[in-house]
Amino acid sequence: MRRYSIQTKIVLPFLLLFVFVSILVPLITVELFVWKYNQQFIRETQEWLNVTEDTGYFLDTVKVKQAYSVEIMIFGSDYTLNSTTLTGLSDDEQNYEYLANLFRLKHIKQISEDQAGNTSPITQDITLGGVPYKVFYRILPQGRYYCLLRPMDEIADAKRTLTWSMLGIAVFVIALVAFISHRIGKNLTDPIKDLVGFTEQVADGNLDNACEIKTQDEIADLTVAFNQMTQDLKQSRDKLIQAERLATAGKMSASFAHEIRNPLSSMRMLSQMLIKKPDVTPEQQQSLEYILEEIERIDNIVKGLMDFARPSTLNLQEQPLVPVLKSVLALMDANLEHHQINLVSDFSLELTDFQFDADKIKQAFMNVVLNGMEAMPEGGTLTVSTFKQENTVCLKVMDTGIGISEKDIEHLFEPFFTRKDKGTGLGLANVKRILEEHDGNIEIDSTLGEGTTVTMWLPC
Numbered sequence: 204m205r206r207y208s209i210q211t212k213i214v215l216p217f218l219l220l221f222v223f224v225s226i227l228v229p230l231i232t233v234e235l236f237v238w239k240y241n242q243q244f245i246r247e248t249q250e251w252l253n254v255t256e257d258t259g260y261f262l263d264t265v266k267v268k269q270a271y272s273v274e275i276m277i278f279g280s281d282y283t284l285n286s287t288t289l290t291g292l293s294d295d296e297q298n299y300e301y302l303a304n305l306f307r308l309k310h311i312k313q314i315s316e317d318q319a320g321n322t323s324p325i326t327q328d329i330t331l332g333g334v335p336y337k338v339f340y341r342i343l344p345q346g347r348y349y350c351l352l353r354p355m356d357e358i359a360d361a362k363r364t365l366t367w368s369m370l371g372i373a374v375f376v377i378a379l380v381a382f383i384s385h386r387i388g389k390n391l392t393d394p395i396k397d398l399v400g401f402t403e404q405v406a407d408g409n410l411d412n413a414c415e416i417k418t419q420d421e422i423a424d425l426t427v428a429f430n431q432m433t434q435d436l437k438q439s440r441d442k443l444i445q446a447e448r449l450a451t452a453g454k455m456s457a458s459f460a461h462e463i464r465n466p467l468s469s470m471r472m473l474s475q476m477l478i479k480k481p482d483v484t485p486e487q488q489q490s491l492e493y494i495l496e497e498i499e500r501i502d503n504i505v506k507g508l509m510d511f512a513r514p515s516t517l518n519l520q521e522q523p524l525v526p527v528l529k530s531v532l533a534l535m536d537a538n539l540e541h542h543q544i545n546l547v548s549d550f551s552l553e554l555t556d557f558q559f560d561a562d563k564i565k566q567a568f569m570n571v572v573l574n575g576m577e578a579m580p581e582g583g584t585l586t587v588s589t590f591k592q593e594n595t596v597c598l599k600v601m602d603t604g605i606g607i608s609e610k611d612i613e614h615l616f617e618p619f620f621t622r623k624d625k626g627t628g629l630g631l632a633n634v635k636r637i638l639e640e641h642d643g644n645i646e647i648d649s650t651l652g653e654g655t656t657v658t659m660w661l662p663c
């Protein structure tokens with residue numbers, strides 16, 4: 204089946220109808236006008252004939268010609284041309300048989316016999332010498348034919364001019380209507396085309412864009428709904444990818460961690476034994492300290508991995524949150540001071556006790572505070588605040604550190620994503636997992652060069 208665009212389906216039927224009407228209407232009008240005019244014309248000429256007949260000028264053909272600008276031709280009963288005011292006919296046209304045929308004299312005789320006593324005029328249209336005439340017949344005594352030829356060329360001209368000008372106007376109006384309906388159709392279908400293009404993009408897996416809304420109508424509603432759907436799809440796809448990554452990373456981590464931790468403990472023990480030996484030179488001692496530091500780092504990574512991989516069961520207990528946070532901050536106190544970081548805390552007094560796993564929340568909070576600290580190598584202010592928001596407890600950690608680039612923001616919760624030389628990239632992935640286990644959430648806002656705000660919600 205042929206495929207027509209919506210634009211064609213909307214525009215074409217109306218356009219065809221319009222073309223039909225706008226051509227037919229002028230033609231009918233012209234025909235009606237000509238028909239009406241003809242009637243008037245016949246009536247008028249008939250009167251002339253009567254007048255000339257009554258006044259006796261009838262057979263004075265030259266005078267009749269002068270008075271009414273008509274031609275008179277009189278034929279004998281044998282169809283020969285007796286007299287004529289019409290000059291300039293070609294030889295062929297003067298041939299009497301030809302003329303008798305053209306004027307259909309035999310036929311006229313028949314008609315006039317048939318309608319004896321009837322006064323309705325006998326007329327006929329002919330062309331003679333290239334000019335159209337309407338012929339009015341009278342049968343004279345002795346069976347002669349009196350033919351009055353009224354020239355019709357002006358009427359034919361007028362009809363032609365009228366027809367062409369009306370058709371011209373019709374064509375112009377059709378073109379105008381076609382243009383306007385094309386524009387209307389385009390306005391209607393362009394947003395649909397955009398939407399179709401956009402759905403193709405989405406089908407190709409590109410979920411990052413939104414379709415631009417250019418109108419304020421049902422198509423706009425459709426576009427909004429589609430954008431929302433795309434966004435939801437993207438979110439669930441991202442979540443799925445993240446979950447898959449976490450699962451893979453978790454499995455790998457579990458096996459690595461086991462394999463690494465045992466040799467690592469032996470290495471640490473041996474290094475600690477060596478460092479205590481009296482015959483160790485200061486250089487060797489320095490090297491052993493480096494080794495121990497590096498072992499410590501590896502151990503940290505392994506711990507992170509094990510946290511990540513550990514099948515977690517929450518140890519939920521109804522308790523206040525603030526003391527848990529304070530215990531973490533107390534641990535970090537010396538470190539913060541050392542880095543010249545000013546700690547501002549603003550704990551809401553209205554927080555009630557609620558259920559959470561203190562160890563895990565401690566771990567998450569510590570990770571976030573550590574990140575804040577590491578983001579402020581030159582010092583700064585770390586603000587920790589808690590407040591209640593509807594059915595959640597909100598925990599906010601704000602730093603005045605280096606900030607995070609827009610490009611990095613979306614990768615922060617991916618395991619092993621780090622911008623630090625000695626980072627593991629497991630901190631935030633763990634924080635997110637802990638919060639999700641609590642049915643909570645985490646959001647990070649940051650401005651490069653100005654600082655970062657980490658907001659965590661826990662249901663209470």
Ligand SMILES: Nc1ncnc2c1ncn2[C@@H]1O[C@H](COP(=O)(O)OP(=O)(O)O)[C@@H](O)[C@H]1O
Binds near residue numbers: 575602620622628630
């Ligand atoms: N408060 C912060 N300020 C600036 N960047 C941060 C902050 N928190 C996290 N980041 C960025 O996110 C990355 C991932 O953090 P994280 O998962 O804790 O891993 P790690 O700290 O081991 O790098 C960091 O490397 C850092 O680039």
Ligand SMILES: [Mg+2]
Binds near residue numbers: 630
């Ligand atoms: Mg970290």
